[in-house]
Amino acid sequence: MKDTKHLGKRRRIIDGLEKVRGKARYTADLSLAGMLHARPVLSPYPHAHIRAIDTAAALALPGVVAVLTGQDLNAGRTAHSRPSMLLAQDEVRFAGQPVAVVVAATEAQAADAAAVLDIDYEVLDSVDDAEQAMTDTQLVWPQGVPQADSSLAGLHGGEASVQGDETRSNIDERRVFERGDVESALAAAHIVIERTYTNARVHQSYLEPHAVVAQPGVRPGQVTVYTSTQGQYAVRSEVAGALGLRTGDVRIEPMTVGGGFGAKYGIVDALVTAVALHVDRPVRMVLSRSEDMLTTMPAPSTSIRVRLGADEHGQIVGLDVQAVIENGLFRFGHAGIIATVVGGMYRCDHVRIETLEVLTHRPPVGAYRAPGVPQALFALESSVDELAHTLGHDPLELRLQNAVQGGDSTGTGRPWPDIGLKACLERAREHPLWQSRGTVPHEGVGLAVGGWPGGFSPAGAVCRVDTDGTVRLHVGSVDISGVHSSMVLIVAETLGIDPEAVEIVQGTTDSGPYAPASGGSQVTISLSGAVLGASQQVREQLLDLAASHFEAHREDIELSEGQARVRGVAGQSVNLGELAQRGQRLPGGPGPVVAEGRAAIKGGAPGFTAQLMRVRVDPDTGHVTPLDAVCIQDVGYALNPLLVEGQMHGGAAQGLSMGLYEGMHFEGGTLTNPNFLEYVFPTSSDLPPIDAVIVERPSEHGPFGARIVGEPPITAGAAAIANAIRAAAGVRVTQLPATAEHVWQLMQQRDQQAGHPPGRTEAPHPS
Amino acid sequence: MKDTKHLGKRRRIIDGLEKVRGKARYTADLSLAGMLHARPVLSPYPHAHIRAIDTAAALALPGVVAVLTGQDLNAGRTAHSRPSMLLAQDEVRFAGQPVAVVVAATEAQAADAAAVLDIDYEVLDSVDDAEQAMTDTQLVWPQGVPQADSSLAGLHGGEASVQGDETRSNIDERRVFERGDVESALAAAHIVIERTYTNARVHQSYLEPHAVVAQPGVRPGQVTVYTSTQGQYAVRSEVAGALGLRTGDVRIEPMTVGGGFGAKYGIVDALVTAVALHVDRPVRMVLSRSEDMLTTMPAPSTSIRVRLGADEHGQIVGLDVQAVIENGLFRFGHAGIIATVVGGMYRCDHVRIETLEVLTHRPPVGAYRAPGVPQALFALESSVDELAHTLGHDPLELRLQNAVQGGDSTGTGRPWPDIGLKACLERAREHPLWQSRGTVPHEGVGLAVGGWPGGFSPAGAVCRVDTDGTVRLHVGSVDISGVHSSMVLIVAETLGIDPEAVEIVQGTTDSGPYAPASGGSQVTISLSGAVLGASQQVREQLLDLAASHFEAHREDIELSEGQARVRGVAGQSVNLGELAQRGQRLPGGPGPVVAEGRAAIKGGAPGFTAQLMRVRVDPDTGHVTPLDAVCIQDVGYALNPLLVEGQMHGGAAQGLSMGLYEGMHFEGGTLTNPNFLEYVFPTSSDLPPIDAVIVERPSEHGPFGARIVGEPPITAGAAAIANAIRAAAGVRVTQLPATAEHVWQLMQQRDQQAGHPPGRTEAPHPS
Missing domain, CATH: 3.90.1170.50 (Aldehyde oxidase/xanthine dehydrogenase, a/b hammerhead)
Known part of the structure; x- marks a missing residue:
């Protein structure tokens, strides 16, 4: 995308004003x-x-x-x-x-x-947690689980095939995603890192219940x-x-x-x-805040055991993962998503991923930005980090050595299209934060990578020119995270007008046009093609009207700055409103200037990220202070860099927060902190500076080369925090959030068992 | 339109249920x-x-x-x-x-x-009425009339060119529409009928203020x-x-x-x-009812002098009309409309129509269904009736002899396209009410004709198929008088579905699609082409999807009863919802089933009417009781006969009401009856039976041959009432409403001046 006037330029979010003026109607x-x-x-x-x-x-x-x-x-x-x-x-x-x-x-x-x-x-009596669910004889659904509906999970682009079926138990579904012979591979490995990682349920914590x-x-x-x-x-x-x-x-x-x-x-x-x-x-x-936290669908707690084998050169040779997903009352279906990503970050011929979807008497879980992936990558990326430390390899170089690229397999066996994981790692290598790591006592810089395959669905959009020159874009998408602020740029670019002259009209289910949900990172990528198509047809109609207005050849008309002109003829112009009026008012004339675009892209445009976190760990209390965050992300092409950075900031903040702060506490089966006083997440003043670094490796499928953006930035933060703590304090965090108490206990163990770190393998002290 | 399944069939109005259930949101x-x-x-x-x-x-x-x-x-x-x-x-x-x-x-x-x-x-001091306005030296706008905006009048399809301009006076505009040499023609005529007709202001009297x-x-x-x-x-x-x-x-x-x-x-x-x-x-x-009647824009009072000359065979040879239109504070622009119709009902080479738009200190007037035409045709059709009586000719045959047809001139000189005025008169001739006229003492049957040129503007419409098979039609038109109830039939016919499966989505100015206002009788005729276009494109998309579903040739697919089938292959079908789902859900698929139609018809499709009224006139009091009404109207093609008849009933009732009941009373410049107790119009129990007789002479321009429908039925009723009174009591009503007092006074004059009827000409006693 060369020589654009609006696309690819930083432009403020279109609904900002109504929100800061208190005019948005909720x-x-x-x-x-x-x-x-x-x-x-x-x-x-x-x-x-x-x-x-x-x-x-x-x-x-x-x-x-x-x-x-x-x-x-x-x-x-x-x-x-x-x-x-x-x-x-x-x-x-x-x-x-x-x-x-x-x-x-x-x-x-x-x-x-x-x-x-x-x-x-x-x-x-109640089944309160996953462990009890898998060992107790009491069943959450003694008569069998009511037939599940997978429509919501489907929105998040999970791809999986059910390979196992259980006799009646609280394990609602067991799936095994397998390639090669993982047991033989691990047995033959030079080194195997094995640990189990757990995390608390976390809530999406939107401000509006x-x-x-x-x-x-x-x-x-x-x-x-x-x-x-x-x-x-x-x-x-x-x-x-x-x-x-x-x-x-x-x-x-x-x-x-x-x-x-x-x-x-x-x-x-x-x-x-x-x-x-x-x-x-x-x-x-x-809903009140506490009702909202008690009755809605948070992210699951998981317990993920990873066995990661490598040869002496740091080449990964086997990966065995068992993920227990505590679903509450109904299975949501995180398995496929987890398997796709966890088994698809590093090249490896021998992989087995087993997922156990466990039911309890807790609220059913649901989707939270890249559902299941921050939890799963916390386990995987902690393991990879531990592998590097154990082998004495550089954690970044070890990742680069093993990272997947286009054509390599995802966790469910399909090949990735072209992706930018390695490009992100290469950019991380150059980053000052990575270059300067390891120089301050009790501080450490952690690295983790993440990614998200992303969905793509057909979509429609209608573009109209009004008689005063206002161009309206009618869409069926919901504007969260600035989706529509990018769409106006596509229209403005195509019609040669100012983005301010483009208004978004929000469709309902009956006024359409159809668009996929604003979730699963798919909406921008799905919608932009339709918006482009509609704008291009409107452009053609405007050229026709202008040609007849000027009695000129259509090819000689140019559209710019809201005007149509005959190329090379100075002083004469007609604005788009007048052209629309011509079409709309003339009896027998061509009619209103309007077109609907339909688009259906052919394949995914996955987005990958590499994140760095710098933390300080208090040696006396275990308290972790985040000092710096870097979110490097391949977005293919940033339609509006300002909003892309906003997504990266928000995702990195949520990942960090999962790593350090957030957790829903249950006593028995009952949530005890259903409020924002006891359920802690950082305010903007608690957050460290976040450096959003955009990588643009164009996707073959995404419009203008754009890739999915929304989900990747949340995927790596928690793992990067854990790895930063490892770098700062030499301890391996195995549960999230990494509270001061947990880190302090790990440090206690470290000091007590000096030379005998937990797990099968040797782990050095922090450098 | 042969072999239709839905078009041309009587089908109930789609918003009836919400209204009778009290669910409509006003x-x-x-x-x-x-x-x-x-x-x-x-x-x-x-x-x-x-x-x-x-x-x-x-x-x-x-x-x-x-x-x-x-x-x-x-x-x-x-x-x-x-x-x-x-x-x-x-x-x-x-x-x-x-x-x-x-x-x-x-x-x-x-x-x-x-x-x-x-x-x-x-x-x-105030200028209270037209007479004072034209004679007094006081000006309503001493500094000149603020620049007028003709946009509203433009909606009603008036065509006229200003031919005169006045020095400063309360006559805001004087126009003369002239062809031939009317003075010479009248001087040479065998007979000239001259009278002046006046009418009160009437209010549109919608139920919702x-x-x-x-x-x-x-x-x-x-x-x-x-x-x-x-x-x-x-x-x-x-x-x-x-x-x-x-x-x-x-x-x-x-x-x-x-x-x-x-x-x-x-x-x-x-x-x-x-x-x-x-x-x-x-x-x-x-607004409260009285506020509404005091501050809104009713129909003007007019005073119209007609001189109508004919030869001994009843051939009209000259027509001279002077219409004084009392506008209130601002000119609305009735002149062109009045001239078009009054000068365009009968073939005549010598016509002059002078219009005087007069300003007073009264509320500005506005549009009321066929603005100005019921008033003007009261004058013209009374004159024609009087001409027939005077010559001893049959009023219907005299009209047939002179009536315009396609190619003849309108009052402003343009030719009419093909029209059905004569067809309506021929149908009236056969009607039992006409056949049996003149048989009961004190009763009479009056005939009058009317018509309306009608507008036509470009319009758009969007048609979508939802995944459950619901077909949505998104329109920018407002549904009054059942417009949308006809549009669903066009969609149903095109897609082979039940009209109940079609839902209307009401557009706003920002969600579009563009449509002209539901006024000036133009919306159905303007919109149907766009609706047809959108439906036909959707049909093509469905055929493509079905062909790929069945792996069959596109030409072999048929759509009926909401299903697509391969012609000649029994037992296999797919419903429209499944086809839409296929388009909408398939990654890389064609996308949602949706299309926008744009249409701009090339010429008008005027509608004409002939109306019969039977009344009884009480010989002692002058009280007039309406006994029967017949509204014969050429609608070209009745998309939905039930709703066309509804329009005819409503229009005929309003015309009758103008003839007998309605009048805004002013004392000085102040309205004294701004309420529905003192401003009288008939309830349904006051109305006589109304026989709506549909004539279908297809228009070359209207979709499916349809003509404009809304305005014609109001145009002839008041005149038909006046002519019925003439037939029943031998008196010529010259002011509206024809109150008992007015008729009684006329009868008194008739009896006192037996043998000397008012006006220049001889008028016989009633037959």
């Missing part, structure tokens, strides 16, 4: 005529029998319109996923599960009534749902599926999203819709 | 977060100086946010039309003109504060306007023009319309928008 700001307010009542127990629900006291309070239970709403339907769950009936299966909904005229009246609702529970307004339509079963979502078509499927409605009867209007990160695909939307249809009134439900 | 139902309520304060005087406005008492009331006057809002801008008027400043120029707006937290608080607002008026919600946008000057309108693009131009905003910054969301009839093009929209931008909050204003 779902919670919506007030419809006759609207009622709903409050969910959540189970405090992970597993219990509902003996009785006495609604009399709640119903007697002023303003209360209805108190609804599973009997009122479920209509005999069985939930098979978190989004399809309405209300618990007879039995609750996780602490935080909605048991009833109170509907009242005001928010406060609903809350008051919810507080006095009398539910009689008989508390039952889930919020939904559902408004019944004209005909029975018709409904409009206003919701904070990343993808209106996905929510539509969930709501229609859960309630047995016709897809076309469910109209989703996506509202401004106050943070998504994989979690905004309609978790309580079916419930709120069912309530609205039941009371036949518009109903709003806005 | 503008007054809209409640936005933080919304305030505005009440206008209207001048009680037609002409006054505003000495002072004391806002203190109003501002002191609870909930009052602002009391705004012209000084706050007008910003020095001069209004040149009713829609561009904000608030009176210094001087009020009609009774009903908004002088201030009170903004409060609730509707009731705003009303309370409006009631105590203290405005000190100095009452001035004007209602607007304006919501300021993110950037200064950006605003969204929710409004009851017939055309969002027209309102956008009005609001942007009046407030000096960028057109693209004004987003209009057209709401469900509770009756339009030409009046819903944004009369108070600029005012409400200015208020919302001033207080920087969403603001709703819903």
Whole structure:
């Protein structure tokens, strides 16, 4: 992309102004005529029998319109996923599960009534964690797991084939992804590094809790749902599926999203819709922070055992991974994603990845930016780092030596297209932070790599020119992370106009155009082709109109700065608005200037990253202070570098935060820190400087050479933190978050067992 | 159109259910977060100086946010039309003109504060009616009329060239449309009928008063306007023009319309928008019935003198018309429309039509279904009827003898395309009501003809197939009078699906697609080509997808009943939803099934009507009872006969009502009956049976041969009523409405002056 005027240039985000001026309308700001307010009542127990629900006291309070239970709403339907769950009936299966909904005229009246609702529970034994789930005889689903729906996982581009099936147990699915003969390879290896890595559940921690307004339509079963979502078509499927409605009867209007990160695909939307249809009134439900943390779908805790074998030259010869994924009540399907990435970072002929999807009486897990990959790469990249330390090799050079490139195999056996993992590592090698590592006591620089295959789906877009010259781009995508701020650049570039003259029109499920969800890193890459196609057709129409206006040859027309001119003829121009007017107003004329582009790209454009973290580890307390972060990422072509850097900053920050701070704490099966006081993540003042380094190795498939951007930056941060701690303090972090207590204990062990580090292999002290 | 499955078949209106279930959301139902309520304060005087406005008492009331006057809002801008008027400043120029707006937290608080607002008026002399305006020396605009905007009149397809210009007077414009030598022709005529006909102002009397919600946008000057309108693009131009905003910054969301009839093009929209931008909050204003009747734009009163000359065979040889149109404060521009029709109903080489557009201190007039034509045809068709009576000719045969056909001249000199006036008259001749006329004492059957040239503008439409098989048609037109109920039939016919599977998506000014306003009888005819084009492209896409699905030749695929099949291969089918899914989901696949059609038809498709009315005239009181109505109309091709008949019923009823009931009464310049108790129109139980007889003479330009439908049926009813009274009682009604008092007086004159009827010519007693 040479000689562009707008593409590839830093340009501010288009929805910034409305957000800083407080003008953005979130779902919670919506007030419809006759609207009622709903409050969910959540189970405090992970597993219990509902003996009785006495609604009399709640119903007697002023303003209360209805108190609804599973009997009122479920209509005999069985939930098979978190989004399809309405209300618990007879039995609750996780602490935080909605048991009833109170509907009242005001928010406060609903809350008051919810507080006095009398539910009689008989508390039952619960399956609280993965270890118990795999050893206990108690089953989470004694009658078998309700049929699962994989539609959400499908959004995240996982590719896998089920290879095993278990007899009835809490292991819902066991899969083995295997190539070569890993046992022989490890047996013959010069060195094998083996360790098990665990991590806590983490929550997506968007600032805006889930919020939904559902408004019944004209005909029975018709409904409009206003919701904070990343993808209106996905929510539509969930709501229609859960309630047995016709897809076309469910109209989703996506509202401004106050943070998504994989979690905004309609978790309580079916419930709120069912309530609205039941009371036949518009109903709003806005979750409180603690309700949101208790009842939504966080990232799973995992326990991942890695055996990594190499020859004496540092060449990786065998990789054996067993990943236990604690899913809560329903399997979400992280296995394929984990296997694809973990088995696809380094060239190796002998790989086995076994995944165990385990069910417990905890809230079902869901997608969180690159689902499962930060956890899995924490395990893999810690192992690789340990391998380098053990062999006395440079961790960067060892990675470069083994890193995959185009044509090498992913973890599920398909070949990667052209990728930039090595390019990122080469850029990391030159970075001052890497060059200056190891010079300050108690400080260390850690390196880890990451990546994400990314999805790609067909999409459409409509481009129109209005009579005042405004160009409107109608899209069905949801604008999170600045997607639309890049699309306006494509239009501006194609039509020779200022990006400010391009307005985005947000489509709903009925006004379209179709676009995939803004998740799985696919939306920009899927949408840009359609936007380009629509703009190019509009350009052709404008050229035709200008040619007839000037009575000139079409080939002699040029479009620039919002004007059409005859090339080489000075002083005469017509603006795009006048051309649109010509098309639109002339009886018998060509008609409005408008075109719809459809695009479907042919293959993926995966994005890889190399990240560096510099930390200081307090030798007395184990407290880790992050000092510097570097996120190097191959984005193929940065449509708008400012926004690409924003993605890299945010992802790196979340990775770092998973490494050092975040963890959902459970006692028994119950979450004990469902709030932002006790669930800790860094504020901007806690974060170190983050250097975002863009690498541009064009993809053959992505428009303009662009690659996926959103997910890669979160994948390597936690591992890089762990490796930095290793570099600073000589200890190998094996659980996340790497709290001061954990690091201190590791340092204690290190000092007690000097010369005998944990695991089968030798590990040197920090350099 | 042979062998259609859906087109041309009677099918119920698609928005019927939402309306009868009370689910339609009108503008007054809209409640936005933080919304305030505005009440206008209207001048009680037609002409006054505003000495002072004391806002203190109003501002002191609870909930009052602002009391705004012209000084706050007008910003020095001069209004040149009713829609561009904000608030009176210094001087009020009609009774009903908004002088201030009170903004409060609730509707009731705003009303309370409006009631105590203290405005000190100095009452001035006013120009109260057309006669005074033309004779008095007082000028309505002593400094000259502010520059007029003809955009609204343009919507109604008037074609005229200004031929005269006056020195400063209250006659804002005088035009003469002339062909041949009318004075010589009349002088040489065998007979000349001369009379002057007058009519009262009438109001469009939609059930839903004007209602607007304006919501300021993110950037200064950006605003969204929710409004009851017939055309969002027209309102956008009005609001942007009046407030000096960028057109693209004004987003209009057209709401469900509770009756339009030409009046819903944004009369108070600029005012409400200015208020919302001033207080920087969403603001709703819903006019009360009396406010609505006082401050909006009714149809003008006119005084039309006709001189009609014929030879002894009944051949019309000369027509001289002078029409005085009482416009109120601003000229609306009825002249061209009146001239086109009045001078274009009968073949005649010598025609002069002079129009005088007169200004008074009354509310500015506006469009009411076929603006000016019912009034003008009351004059013309009464004259033609009188000519037949005088000559002793059959009124129907005389009309047939003289009626225009394709190629004959309109009143402004252009030729008519092919038209069906004669076909309607021939059908009337056969009608039992005509056949049985004249058999009952004190009863009579009157005949009159009418017509409307109709507009045509380019339009766009988008058609999409959703994954559940729902087909969505995205249009920028507003659904009044069942427009969209016909569009779904075009889609259903093209794609081989049930019309129930087609959903309409209502576009806004930013989501498009562009369509002309639902007025001037043009929207169906303009839109259907675009809808057909979009559907046909979607059909092609579906055929491609089905061919690849079945691995069959594209030509062998057939689409019917929502399924695609290979012709001649039984048992295999795929539904449209599956095909859409194939297009939408397949990576690298063709993408979503969607297409936008653009259409711009090449010429008009005028619609003509012949109407019969049977009345009984009480010989003692003059009271007229309508007994039967017949509306015969050439619609070219009835896309949906049920809805075409609905238009015919409604138009005939309004014409009848103008003839017998409706009239706005002024004392001085002030309206004295601004309510539905004193402004009388018939309820459904007052109406006689209306027989709607569809004639289908296909138009060469209209899609499927269809002609314009909306306006013709209102044009002839009042004249037919007058002619029925002539047939029943032998008296010639010369003013509308034909009240019992007027008819009784005519009968008194008839009896007193037996043998000496008014006018230059002989008129026989009734047969």
